[in-house]
Amino acid sequence: MWPVGHAFDLGPPRSLDNLNSHKVIDVVEERRCLDIDQMLDRLDLELVALAPVKTQVRQIADFLLLDRLRSCYGLISSWPGLHMCLTGGPGTGKTTVALRMVEMLKQLGYLERGHLVTVTRHELVGQYIGHSAHKTKEVLQRALGGGLCIDDAHDLFRAENEWDYGAEACEILLQAMEDQRDELVVILAGDKDRMAGFLQANPGIGSRIAHHIDFPDYAIDELCTIAERLLAEECYEFSPDGREAFRSYLRRRVNRPGFANARSVRDVLEEARLRQARRIMSGGQRRWSRHDLGRIEPEDLGSITEHN
Ligand SMILES: Nc1ncnc2c1ncn2[C@@H]1O[C@H](COP(=O)(O)OP(=O)(O)OP(=O)(O)O)[C@@H](O)[C@H]1O
Ligand SMILES: [Mg+2]
Structure with a gap:
């Protein structure tokens, strides 16, 4: 049940079953076996910005891993x-x-x-x-x-x-x-x-x-990066004018009540995709390139840029 393959076969926390005070712990190997760095790196990639949060999560991970390793030597602290x-x-x-x-x-x-x-x-x-x-x-x-x-x-x-x-x-x-x-x-x-x-x-x-x-609340640049990331995940991107329209929407919106940082960005982009589909399907033009189908234009952000 507990992760295996370590210098010390890590048992449950506080277990003395595997006590072996003569062995030496290779912390890099322990981190690798537990996939800790992979997990922390994934968090880094998944979330834009939030540097202080990520640092704190890493510090907690270091502390807890060391706590586990110390207990393998019988160095038991309180839970x-x-x-x-x-x-x-x-x-x-x-x-x-x-x-x-x-x-x-x-x-x-x-x-x-x-x-x-x-x-x-x-x-x-x-x-x-x-x-x-x-x-x-x-x-x-x-x-x-x-x-x-x-x-x-x-x-x-x-x-x-x-x-x-x-x-x-x-x-x-x-x-x-x-x-x-x-x-x-x-x-x-x-x-x-x-x-x-x-x-x-x-x-x-x-x-x-x-x-x-x-x-912390996200800065406008960070929200733009989150937006680009969310769009890229779905094979979309802003056109240069679309990007500017989105930025100007953010400038007007971030300090207003009800604005919910990355969640609002996600919601706005979902609405933009619906509008883009409507623009392409019912705009009268028949032929569109791959490039066209992947782009969010200012008019796709229409309602949010006009009224909010
Ligand atoms: N730094 C970020 N980078 C990329 N996406 C983000 C980031 N922060 C939040 N998101 C995305 O925004 C959405 C909302 O995030 P999440 O639910 O974690 O926020 P929350 O603080 O718990 O919100 P609430 O206050 O509403 O509970 C999720 O889809 C999440 O993936
Ligand atoms: Mg939440």
């Missing part, structure tokens, strides 16, 4: 904190990183299954006493062996309403974060300021969060 808090605006890549994180934790042997269950307040908080506890326990059960990502986790607790059943969900969550910390990882996602308020109001949960990772 490393794995629960984390990912904060940032909408569409900045939090869920994507959460997915990669739990995969990595499985690869390193800290999680047995490595799947991610994503929920919001709605799935955890109920309508009467005992209902939240029941719902939360059911969700925790599904997440066992993997990660539980709670989107907009700050909404779980409503200090202004003493009859809110979110507090009950928080209690069960806290209990699981402590008692089942070697069986599942809790990932709280949401807005940075609101999350700070939530953790302050719930110090028990706050003190069990080992890693805080903040996702």
Whole structure:
């Protein structure tokens, strides 16, 4: 079940079965066997920008791998904190990183299954006493062996309403974060300021969060690179005028409410592909080249560039 083929046959974390204090560990070989660098490189490629986030993920990977290797020599420390808090605006890549994180934790042997269950307040908080506890326990059960990502986790607790059943969900969550910390990882996602308020109001949960990772909003150049990447994946590209129209749309849109970073880019491009199809199929022109079929023109971004 656990990865094999190492200088030390890595057992479960904290296992002393393979204790061999005379061997020497080749860290490059260990990383290779666990595919750790391949995984981190994939994250680098998959996500544009986010340099500080990627650095933090690498640091966590290094720390956990070393923790495993140390335990092979009998150098046992307390169970490393794995629960984390990912904060940032909408569409900045939090869920994507959460997915990669739990995969990595499985690869390193800290999680047995490595799947991610994503929920919001709605799935955890109920309508009467005992209902939240029941719902939360059911969700925790599904997440066992993997990660539980709670989107907009700050909404779980409503200090202004003493009859809110979110507090009950928080209690069960806290209990699981402590008692089942070697069986599942809790990932709280949401807005940075609101999350700070939530953790302050719930110090028990706050003190069990080992890693805080903040996702900055993307700059316009980064959003353009994300757009080019998404288009290329589907064999499209912007025409020079299309690129300029898209950039000018971003300039007007990024600071407006409702703009959701990379997710908005993805949505806009999907709409542009539909419009491109309409332009080509019903525009009166009969003959189109391969080049034409792959290009997004300003008119394909029509509604977004005109009205938003
Ligand atoms: N840096 C990036 N490079 C390329 N694509 C990205 C990047 N960040 C996000 N995306 C894409 O944008 C979409 C939204 O990302 P994701 O769901 O991870 O963001 P989120 O922060 O969890 O959003 P939300 O706040 O809505 O939960 C996904 O399709 C993802 O692949
Ligand atoms: Mg998300």
